[in-house]
Amino acid sequence: MTAQLSKPQVLIVNDDQRLCETRRMLLEDCGAMVTTACGIVTDIEAKLTPSLDLILIDATNLGRRRGEELCGVVKRAHPVACVALLVQPEVNTVENTQADHVINRIGPRRILVEIDELLGGRLDLNLWEEHAKYAEENHPPRSPE
Amino acid sequence: MLRKIIHLVLPNEGDSSSTLAEEVNPEVFSLHPVWDVAECQRLLAKEEAGVMLISGIGETATVLDVLEQLEQAGQRVPIICIADIQARQRLLEERRPELWDVLLPSELDRLTLSLENACVQSGLIQKQTKLAIEAMQARALLADNQRSITIGRMLGSIAHEINNPLEAIANLLFLTERNITEQEFIRKCVKMAEQELTRVGEITKQMLTFHRDSKEVTESLVTEAVESVLSLHGSRLRRYQVEVRRIYQTEGSVQAHPGELRQMFSNLISNAIDAMPNGGRLTIRVRRGSCRERALCITVADTGYGMPRSIRERVGELYLTTKGESGTGIGLWVTRQLIEKYGGTLRVRSSTRSGRSGTHFRICFADPSFEPASASTQPERHWGDTEDLRPSHSMHKDQMRRA
Numbered sequence: 001m002t003a004q005l006s007k008p009q010v011l012i013v014n015d016d017q018r019l020c021e022t023r024r025m026l027l028e029d030c031g032a033m034v035t036t037a038c039g040i041v042t043d044i045e046a047k048l049t050p051s052l053d054l055i056l057i058d059a060t061n062l063g064r065r066r067g068e069e070l071c072g073v074v075k076r077a078h079p080v081a082c083v084a085l086l087v088q089p090e091v092n093t094v095e096n097t098q099a100d101h102v103i104n105r106i107g108p109r110r111i112l113v114e115i116d117e118l119l120g121g122r123l124d125l126n127l128w129e130e131h132a133k134y135a136e137e138n139h140p141p142r143s144p145e
Numbered sequence: 146m147l148r149k150i151i152h153l154v155l156p157n158e159g160d161s162s163s164t165l166a167e168e169v170n171p172e173v174f175s176l177h178p179v180w181d182v183a184e185c186q187r188l189l190a191k192e193e194a195g196v197m198l199i200s201g202i203g204e205t206a207t208v209l210d211v212l213e214q215l216e217q218a219g220q221r222v223p224i225i226c227i228a229d230i231q232a233r234q235r236l237l238e239e240r241r242p243e244l245w246d247v248l249l250p251s252e253l254d255r256l257t258l259s260l261e262n263a264c265v266q267s268g269l270i271q272k273q274t275k276l277a278i279e280a281m282q283a284r285a286l287l288a289d290n291q292r293s294i295t296i297g298r299m300l301g302s303i304a305h306e307i308n309n310p311l312e313a314i315a316n317l318l319f320l321t322e323r324n325i326t327e328q329e330f331i332r333k334c335v336k337m338a339e340q341e342l343t344r345v346g347e348i349t350k351q352m353l354t355f356h357r358d359s360k361e362v363t364e365s366l367v368t369e370a371v372e373s374v375l376s377l378h379g380s381r382l383r384r385y386q387v388e389v390r391r392i393y394q395t396e397g398s399v400q401a402h403p404g405e406l407r408q409m410f411s412n413l414i415s416n417a418i419d420a421m422p423n424g425g426r427l428t429i430r431v432r433r434g435s436c437r438e439r440a441l442c443i444t445v446a447d448t449g450y451g452m453p454r455s456i457r458e459r460v461g462e463l464y465l466t467t468k469g470e471s472g473t474g475i476g477l478w479v480t481r482q483l484i485e486k487y488g489g490t491l492r493v494r495s496s497t498r499s500g501r502s503g504t505h506f507r508i509c510f511a512d513p514s515f516e517p518a519s520a521s522t523q524p525e526r527h528w529g530d531t532e533d534l535r536p537s538h539s540m541h542k543d544q545m546r547r548a
Contacts, residue, residue, distance in 0.1 A: 015383050018341065019309045022316035025334075029320055040386075088308060105312060108319040 007033045008119045011047055013057045013070060015039040023056070026108055027115070031124035041073055048078045054118055056103075059087045059094065071099040082118055086111070110134070148264055149194040152176045153185050153211065155201035165200060165227070168253040174260055182211050186218050195267030196245075196260060200227040208232075212241055221274070223263040227253070284482075291479040292404075295411050296352075305380040306348045310341035317341070351376050367397030367431050367443055370406040374414050375429075386424035387417075394432040397441050399510050401487050409483045412476035413445040413506050420449025420504060439490070439509035451502035452495040460493050484508055 010032045014020040017038075024034045037043045039058075048055075055074055059067030071083050075098050085099035094102050103114045113134045116123040152165065166176050177194065179185050188194060202208050208226060215222070223245035226236060233247040245266060246259045317334040324330045351373050375382070375389060382389060399406065417427050425448035434442045452460065461481040484491045488511055495504040 016309045018337075018344075019313045022313040022320075022337065025320055026316045029323060105308075108312075108316045 006122075007031055008053045008122045009033045009049075009051050010035075010115070010119075011044075011052050011055045012036045013039060013044055013055065013074075015058075019058075026112065027123075030112060030116075031122070032119075039067075039070065041070070044070065044074060045077055048074065048081070050078075050080075052078070052081050053122075054115065055081050055083045056115070057083060057085050057099065059085050068094070068097050068099070071097055075099075084115070084118060147175050148173060148196070148260075149175050149177055150196050150198050150260060151185055151188050151194045152178045152198045152200065153182070154178050154180055155199065155207055156180070165198065165253070165256070168256045169260060170257050174257070182214050185211075186215065189215070189222060190218075195222055195271060196263045197222050197224045198227070198260075199224060202226055202228040202232045202236075208236065209239065209241075212243060215243070223266045225256070225259055225263055287475060288479050288482060291412075291475045292408050294475065295408060295415070303348060303352055303377060303380075306377075307345055310344045313341045314338045347376070362400050362402055364398050365401050365403045365406050367399055367406065367410075367441070368393050369396070370403065371410050371414075371429055371431070371443075374407055374411045377411075378414055378418060381415075381418050382427070385418055385421055387421050388424075388426045390426055390428040392428065392430040392432070394430075395441070397431040397443060399441065399487060405483050405486075409480050409508075410443075410445070412480045416476065417445060417447035417449065417504070420447050420451075425449055425503075434509060439511070441510045443508045443510075444505065445508075446503060446505040448503040451497040451504055452493075453497055457493060457495050461491065 008031075010027055012020055012023050012027070012034060014023070014036070015038050020036045020038075024036055027034045035047050037047045055078075057067050057070050057074065067085060067087075071085055074081065074083050082101070083099045084101040084103050085094065085097055086103050086105050087094055089104045089106070101114075101118055103111060105111065112123065112125055116125050117134070150169075169176060176198070177188070179188065185197065189197070199208060199211065208228075212224070215224075221243060224243050225246045225248065226233075226244065227248050227250060228236060230249060233249060236244060236247050245263045248256060248259065317338040321331050321334045324334075371391075381387075414427065414429075421427070428444065428446040430442075430444040430446075432442055434440050461477055481491055490509045492507045492509075493504065494507075496502055
């Protein structure tokens with residue numbers, strides 16, 4: 001029970017059922033508790049619970065405007081939740097999003113590492129190389145000067 | 146510049162070419178005598194001369210035969226005839242447009258002036274013909290480019306359709322690697338990955354089918370074309386939460402290029418999706434009609450914004466767009482051209498009234514081997530105003546029937 005409570009809780013919002021399923025499998029395999037919702041506001045609202053640690057909304061799948069709109073809907077309904085917008089860098093250019101974070105869809109390793117960062121390292125990952133790469137890209141070492 | 150004149154010398158005369166050559170200014174005109182029509186046509190085809198002179202006319206029927214042959218070969222040049230008074234009378238009664246002038250042998254002093262005027266006319270004809278050919282080529286090019294534009298517009302949608310299964314496969318491979326010892330789990334992942342690959346294959350197949358240009362008119366199924374287009378627009382339909390309602394009472398067979406049939410429906414469906422950015426319903430109905438002229442009727446209807454009367458009246462016009470910079474105003478024009486090419490008709494009904502707005506396109510194709518459908522055909526609900534976009538010949542028929 002305690003172990004279950006300590007598991008990070010993630011809500012995946014995506015209108016592509018098959019992609020949603022593989023992302024759920026991926027996160028569950030890394031020790032998260034996952035619920036899924038399609039891109040309809042009522043479905044998302046029904047699944048918003050205070051215990052959620054992260055809400056992943058796919059911008060590309062729902063269309064850039066819709067994905068960003070949903071971020072706003074979720075933030076209004078559940079202001080404390082951490083909302084991450086998944087984007088395809090070659091398709092989406094995100095400006096003034098209401099999401100707390102933007103995650104680029106560039107492979108499962110990178111997505112997991114970024115999600116793990118947002119969850120404070122609570123995922124069961126063994127991707128130190130990817131972690132190091134991500135850290136280097138986002139927090140480059142200071143120059144000696 | 147020396148202007149070359151073809152001088153057709155008909156057989157009942159001796160050699161009049163030298164006499165006529167004396168009558169024209171040799172610094173301006175050069176007479177090129179020929180003795181048969183085939184040679185005339187060859188020279189005209191090579192565009193070596195823009196004006197023709199016929200002399201030696203005895204029987205007017207011979208000249209009319211020559212004119213007929215030139216017309217059939219599509220060679221329109223101003224023609225000057227030298228004829229006696231009876232022949233002139235008969236030729237003028239014929240009022241052939243290419244007959245520029247008929248001179249009596251006693252009027253040869255005005256031959257030079259007549260030739261000069263004919264040359265001016267010939268230049269105009271050549272210019273008009275050239276412009277007509279260029280306009281035809283430009284229209285064909287525009288229609289061809291529109292297909293590329295359609296594909297370009299669909300690329301974003303197709304990219305989403307392909308990227309999703311690819312990401313799913315990447316996820317599954319990652320999971321397989323992480324759980325390499327769990328046979329059952331790996332089997333499940335591989336099976337799912339296979340399904341995703343099939344999905345990618347289907348999308349690329351649809352895309353290639355759309356792009357492939359069939360050179361032959363074949364028996365094409367309307368429902369197949371519609372489904373292919375819907376599949377390519379799948380991502381946009383989901384994104385805009387557009388519900389698709391299919392009412393297929395028949396598969397709808399049409400003699401057409403499959404690619405052009407898809408292009409036709411792609412434009413209508415794409416416009417319908419654009420008209421419903423906040424969701425709605427797209428209805429596609431394929432049914433057998435009730436008469437020979439409308440043997441097959443296809444309806445593409447949306448519950449979008451609808452079109453105001455000012456736009457509705459101009460639907461199908463080239464460069465007419467309501468989408469600002471993102472629209473080209475070519476899509477519906479091409480659709481209309483394609484429908485007319487296959488002898489079909491296009492009608493549009495549209496309403497902007499709140500709560501019942503939408504646009505309804507109906508395409509009808511004729512079928513010579515038509516047998517009336519036995520099923521009862523429900524009368525269609527009429528709403529908004531109707532604009533008839535049928536080709537003019539059908540419109541004439543309809544108007545005549547009404548009269």
